[in-house]
Amino acid sequence: MLLRKLIEELGIEPERLRLEWISASEGSVLVEVMNDFVEKLKELGPSPLGSNNE
């Protein structure tokens, strides 16, 4: 939570940081979370860090 707040102050969308606990037996949850996160990242577009890192 604190790290999300910090990166928000630094100009990075907090949605780019996500922490989930998934056990080794929860394969389907992992797939779900990863697909969801990739979807979200595609929506957000390229990270501002990459384009502004001179």
Added chain:
Amino acid sequence: MPVKIALAQLGSCWGCYQSFMDNYEGLLDILPELEIVFWHTVTDFKYKDLESYEDGSIDIGTIEGVCRTEEDLHILKLMRKKCKVLISLGSCSTYGGIYGLLNLYTMDEALKRKFIEAESVAEPAIPDEDVPKMLDFIVPNRKIVEFDAFLPGCPPTKEDIANALVGLLKGELPPPPKRTLCDECPREKSEVITIRQLKRDYEGIPDPDKCLLEQGYICMGPATREGCGALCTSAGVPCRGCYGPGPNVIDQGAKMISALGSIVDYEVISPEELVEKVGDAAGTFYNFFLPSGIISKTVRKAK
């Protein structure tokens, strides 16, 4: 033969040199050994004097402050050329310092705030005559030139500066830190530190003997290097991290967030409450370190 020394000031508050001067009679042991060849805030030397010296002809150089303008940049590069040993004095020069927090804003925003919007401004106008060009962001000095030693602190203690100079006169560089601030802090700490309440530093009066973190004050001790002798925490004030990151720590702010993450009792304090209580995350965890952090400034989406 006296040792030639040049003491340069870039964008800064003069606090580090004030700390050096605070040695008072202690200076009597050091000054006779030194020949000051440049100290533009104290002696009547001009930039052209510094420019006229032969390269590498000055034995010791010290840098206080950050490169905020093109003039600062010029002096920093000049000092590196002229000095055999270059010392970074204070947290501004070493990490970017408090000035580094301006990296959260653009220069236009900063100038507007300072010269137009500030409550004390009577005649709002951004100065544009006879001023050097401002640089967009603060970059730590060591990314611009190479240094031989660093003496962080805001300011470095007078003992630190005196010891470093005495050492340098014998040809020894100041030793690197080995421990964190907590190791030299005299407060009593439990075997396992747990935070069950959070307080801002103006709330209540801290117990004089117990660890400030355990009492709920956000103290940067775990992420900060030793060296100051626990000046603030001994006086009941939480550490703000002015001496910079502890040994083997890359990013002071991230380290502190990670430390907090593992000692807060989330059954009593919810993560949301923690965020709310901290308020200003960059200002709390990167008070002196932002330009040296992994993310050194506010990033903005390319337009």
